Amino acid sequence: MKSRLAYLLPVLIFVGLLGFFFKGLFLDPKAIPSVLIDKPVPNIDLAALPGRGDTGLKTEHLKGQVSLVNIFGSWCVACVAEHPYLMKIKAEGVVPIMGIDWRDDPAAGMAWLQKHGDPYLRVGADPAPGHASVDFGVTGAPESFIVDKDGRIRYKHVGIIDDRVWKQTLLPIIKELQK
Amino acid sequence: MKRLILILAAIAVCAPALAVDPGEMLKDPALEARARDVGAELRCVVCQNQSIDDSDADLAKDLRQIVRERITAGDSNDQVKQYLVDRYGDYVLLRPPFNAKTLLLWLGPLGLAVAAFAVGLGYYRRQKRESLPPSPLSAQERQEVERLMKDRN
Numbered sequence: 001m002k003s004r005l006a007y008l009l010p011v012l013i014f015v016g017l018l019g020f021f022f023k024g025l026f027l028d029p030k031a032i033p034s035v036l037i038d039k040p041v042p043n044i045d046l047a048a049l050p051g052r053g054d055t056g057l058k059t060e061h062l063k064g065q066v067s068l069v070n071i072f073g074s075w076c077v078a079c080v081a082e083h084p085y086l087m088k089i090k091a092e093g094v095v096p097i098m099g100i101d102w103r104d105d106p107a108a109g110m111a112w113l114q115k116h117g118d119p120y121l122r123v124g125a126d127p128a129p130g131h132a133s134v135d136f137g138v139t140g141a142p143e144s145f146i147v148d149k150d151g152r153i154r155y156k157h158v159g160i161i162d163d164r165v166w167k168q169t170l171l172p173i174i175k176e177l178q179k
Numbered sequence: 180m181k182r183l184i185l186i187l188a189a190i191a192v193c194a195p196a197l198a199v200d201p202g203e204m205l206k207d208p209a210l211e212a213r214a215r216d217v218g219a220e221l222r223c224v225v226c227q228n229q230s231i232d233d234s235d236a237d238l239a240k241d242l243r244q245i246v247r248e249r250i251t252a253g254d255s256n257d258q259v260k261q262y263l264v265d266r267y268g269d270y271v272l273l274r275p276p277f278n279a280k281t282l283l284l285w286l287g288p289l290g291l292a293v294a295a296f297a298v299g300l301g302y303y304r305r306q307k308r309e310s311l312p313p314s315p316l317s318a319q320e321r322q323e324v325e326r327l328m329k330d331r332n
Contacts (some may be wrong), residue, residue: 129241
């Protein structure tokens with residue numbers, strides 16, 4: 001009995017490894033878990049885009065209500081694809097969207113919004129080297145954060161917000177936090 | 180021969196390819212050297228297997244600039260690294276830190292080697308024991324054998 005177990009052991013180890021490798025096949029190596037979840041939003045004080053009519057984006061604007069903070073840039077190709085969906089979220093009026101115009105010329109960011117539509121309640125300019133965006137741990141655009149009423153980061157989404165991401169992931173979290 | 184020396188000299192003069200461009204460098208060579216040391220240990224979070232010093236990604240360039248700002252502001256090398264770890268996690272370090280989460284990563288190979296050695300040693304000892312000649316019979320065993328043999332006859 002004992003020796004049969006000894007022969008079985010390598011097979012069991014092999015099957016175990018196989019399990020790990022199989023799981024590894026479906027992991028996203030680009031997905032970097034954020035260390036900022038449940039932490040307060042960083043201290044930011046960003047200037048407004050020229051001619052947009054708000055006063056920019058500060059930490060205090062991210063308190064008192066649940067908000068969606070979206071990192072974008074006029075240079076960002078994926079942001080163009082995401083944009084119509086942000087317009088739709090704005091039209092539904094579920095949650096205010098705050099924009100951070102990342103490593104961009106503020107005038108170019110403004111022109112981009114005039115061309116494609118402006119889904120944001122407030123927008124802050126964060127030109128290179130993008131201190132505020134680095135404080136948010138941003139790795140690319142677009143990237144979005146759900147911030148709760150107390151100004152804590154509760155969720156980070158890397159990449160485009162589309163119908164599936166919005167309905168399955170973001171909206172339920174926002175609804176829960178708004179209670 | 181002269182040509183060979185020239186070629187070797189040319190190779191020796193070639194600096195390693197870095198993404199850092201002269202415009203980014205700090206005026207103070209000591210601070211710039213520290214910025215290089217720190218930059219070589221930080222992962223470019225976009226390209227993942229390059230350091231920010233090796234990467235041409237825009238974010239790597241921004242991080243190089245931020246590293247230089249912090250060094251100029253008087254941060255130690257460890258403080259600069261901690262600044263980025265606070266934002267991007269341990270992941271941003273190319274050399275993983277030694278802590279409870281990475282214990283297996285650091286000690287796993289050593290543990291496996293020790294285990295393999297122990298198994299090998301056990302096997303060797305067993306082989307040696309089995310190859311010894313059987314010990315001689317005791318007086319009582321010999322009597323028993325003689326009694327059995329007698330019964331057969």
